Amino acid sequence: MDIILKPEGLISNKEQFNTTSFSNSVCVLNAYELCEILKKNGNIIFKKNIREYLGPNKDNINKEVIFTIKNHPNDFFAYNNGITIEATEITHNPNGILLLKNFSVINGGQTINNLYHVYQENINLINKSKLSTEEKNKSLIVNIDYFKNIKVLAKIIIVSTPNSIKSHLLSKYVNSQNIIKSSDYASTQTIQQKIKQTLAETYGIYYQEKSSNKKQTKENAKGFNCVISLETFYRNYYALFNDPSSSKTSAKKIFHIEYNKAPETPIDSELNSNYDQTLKKMLLAYFLVNYVKDEMAIFLKFKNFCNSINWNSPDKSLLLELYDLAVTTKNQKLISTVNQPEGFTKSEILNQDIYLIGKGKYIYSYFILKFLEKHNKLSHILDTLNNFEKINLLNSEFRELLYKISSKIDPILKELNKSENQITMNIPQTTIDKIVSVL
Numbered sequence: 001m002d003i004i005l006k007p008e009g010l011i012s013n014k015e016q017f018n019t020t021s022f023s024n025s026v027c028v029l030n031a032y033e034l035c036e037i038l039k040k041n042g043n044i045i046f047k048k049n050i051r052e053y054l055g056p057n058k059d060n061i062n063k064e065v066i067f068t069i070k071n072h073p074n075d076f077f078a079y080n081n082g083i084t085i086e087a088t089e090i091t092h093n094p095n096g097i098l099l100l101k102n103f104s105v106i107n108g109g110q111t112i113n114n115l116y117h118v119y120q121e122n123i124n125l126i127n128k129s130k131l132s133t134e135e136k137n138k139s140l141i142v143n144i145d146y147f148k149n150i151k152v153l154a155k156i157i158i159v160s161t162p163n164s165i166k167s168h169l170l171s172k173y174v175n176s177q178n179i180i181k182s183s184d185y186a187s188t189q190t191i192q193q194k195i196k197q198t199l200a201e202t203y204g205i206y207y208q209e210k211s212s213n214k215k216q217t218k219e220n221a222k223g224f225n226c227v228i229s230l231e232t233f234y235r236n237y238y239a240l241f242n243d244p245s246s247s248k249t250s251a252k253k254i255f256h257i258e259y260n261k262a263p264e265t266p267i268d269s270e271l272n273s274n275y276d277q278t279l280k281k282m283l284l285a286y287f288l289v290n291y292v293k294d295e296m297a298i299f300l301k302f303k304n305f306c307n308s309i310n311w312n313s314p315d316k317s318l319l320l321e322l323y324d325l326a327v328t329t330k331n332q333k334l335i336s337t338v339n340q341p342e343g344f345t346k347s348e349i350l351n352q353d354i355y356l357i358g359k360g361k362y363i364y365s366y367f368i369l370k371f372l373e374k375h376n377k378l379s380h381i382l383d384t385l386n387n388f389e390k391i392n393l394l395n396s397e398f399r400e401l402l403y404k405i406s407s408k409i410d411p412i413l414k415e416l417n418k419s420e421n422q423i424t425m426n427i428p429q430t431t432i433d434k435i436v437s438v439l
Contacts, residue, residue: 001044003037003103005029007096008151022170023158025090027098028077031069031150034112035119045112048086048104048167050175053113065114073150082153083108084174086167090158100156107174111152119147182255183231184211191268192230198279199228203388207233225388233286234267236365240285244366280382287391288368291398293361367409368401371439409435 007027037045043052056066068079084107087100105112126139159167186192192209199205206221208229221227231251238254255265270278372378381397384390412435 001041001103003041003045003100005098005100005154006033007098007154022166023090025098025156025158027154027156029083029152029154030148031076031115031119031152032144032147034083034152035116035147038112038116039120045103045105046109048106048171049109050171051109054110056114056117062110062114065111066118069115069118069150073146077151077153080111080152081108082155083111084155084157086157086159086170088158088160090156098156106171108152108154115147115150115152119143122146181211181231182251183234186234186255186265186268187211187230189264189268191264191271194275195271195279200224202386203283203391205388228286233282234265236289236362237267237282237285239289239362240366240369241281244362277382280385283385283391284382284394285365285369287394288398289361289365291395292365292368292402295399295402296361296364364402364406364409367405367435367439368398370436371401371405374436374439405439408438412438 005027007029046052054062056062065080068076072079083105085100086104086106087102089101091099093099122143123140126136126143129136129139131139157170159170161167187210192207196207196209199207204225206217206224206227208217208220208227210230212220217227234254235251254267264272267278267282369378372381381394412431
């Protein structure tokens with residue numbers, strides 16, 4: 001398929017852009033031209049693109065692109081990465097028109113489809129309106145001019161053999177990048193540097209606000225008490241002070257930035273409103289969840305160990321190790337059982353619970369926090385959380401509370417999961433209220 005392009009400007013077709021395998025040009029196109037190309041030729045222009053259009057409501061990215069098209073069209077060129085076109089031959093006419101043979105958009109299909117979605121949406125609204133024919137025609141011209149003023153960067157790559165290995169690799173690599181997590185977008189906010197400085201100077205904590213490799217993080221964190229990543233810091237806070245049942249799956253909600261408002265996440269907004277108190281809450285949430293997670297890991301190790309015992313002929317050394325694990329987990333019932341080997345059965349051991357092993361760190365941490373709130377202890381803890389030594393002292397309090405409240409909430413959680421026939425993290429508000437009432 002051959003396509004004629006009328007670029008707004010040819011940035012370069014000089015040899016400095018060429019490689020041993022490809023001849024390259026860079027130009028600026030207007031959105032109206034791209035919309036018309038799609039309208040006239042259909043999806044065949046994306047035949048070498050790795051994805052079809054995901055739709056205007058598929059994810060936050062397409063929604064935000066459409067938001068920019070509708071509200072900030074003059075900024076589109078700056079915000080958008082542009083498109084990549086592959087062709088087998090390019091002809092530069094003296095009047096600035098380009099003729100491309102075997103035209104295919106190999107990257108930027110979502111961009112063109114989002115532009116076309118809004119372009120066509122406007123046309124449909126105009127045609128369905130009660131305007132006169134003359135007014136409709138004027139509105140359609142305004143729509144065309146609107147999209148002519150939206151500029152798109154285009155990279156044109158010439159591949160002499162369209163189905164060659166080089167062509168395949170080109171399509172692959174222009175669509176490849178390391179995964180960008182929702183939290184990565186939040187890392188550029190101004191508040192992150194303030195958090196980094198406070199945690200370093202006041203608590204001796206290295207704050208990893210940007211994704212990095214482990215070796216680099218370890219090198220950067222030398223001399224610090226510990227490392228906290230932005231994603232875990234925000235996630236733990238969200239779980240304990242918002243919703244413990246959805247924190248593992250709500251990264252987009254936690255790190256969502258509404259660019260039509262202040263460019264900050266909901267938690268950033270809390271930090272900007274009350275920085276000191278919110279940061280202390282985040283520290284408490286982080287270390288509480290980490291403590292419960294570690295305690296559950298010990299208990300899981302204990303349960304796995306129980307499965308390895310030959311219960312018909314108990315070995316004294318194994319029983320001794322089992323006893324040590326029981327002491328570590330403060331399991332008083334198990335300790336008494338181990339002291340009397342003749343009454344020692346597998347079922348008794350495996351029925352011991354810190355409930356929801358591996359899944360319940362947020363649930364248990366949330367209820368510990370609720371216990372502290374209910375008994376007016378939370379404010380005192382936050383007020384005294386002024387250095388890393390105070391953070392270390394929290395573990396003994398967490399340990400006491402974990403085993404104190406687990407005996408109260410385990411029966412309720414077990415009953416819930418019995419009715420659900422599975423371990424569930426989606427705890428109804430009525431059950432949460434019931435648990436809080438018995439704390």
